[in-house]
Amino acid sequence: MVNSSKAGIMLIANVLSIMIGRYAIQVRGLGPSIPLGVEGFGLPELIATTSLGHIIGAGAILGLSSIGSI
Numbered sequence: 001m002v003n004s005s006k007a008g009i010m011l012i013a014n015v016l017s018i019m020i021g022r023y024a025i026q027v028r029g030l031g032p033s034i035p036l037g038v039e040g041f042g043l044p045e046l047i048a049t050t051s052l053g054h055i056i057g058a059g060a061i062l063g064l065s066s067i068g069s070i
Contacts, residue, residue: 005070010057017053021045 022041031044064070 006061009060009064009070010054013057013060014050014053017056018046018049021049021052025049 022038022045025045025048028040028045029042031042033042034046061070
């Protein structure tokens with residue numbers, strides 16, 4: 001069941017992952033670019049960072065659900 005707290009946790013996890021990945025990815029800009037106006041941050045970087053964000057978000061949601069916090 002999806003509610004606003006779970007969606008917020010997933011959103012925060014993805015945004016944090018994109019922010020970290022923007023500076024942590026060493027080899028950038030090899031694939032197609034996306035129209036965000038950010039140099040060197042293309043589709044492969046976006047997919048990689050949001051994949052990591054979903055893993056982190058799912059872990060946070062499962063962990064918080066198991067302790068009864070959400």
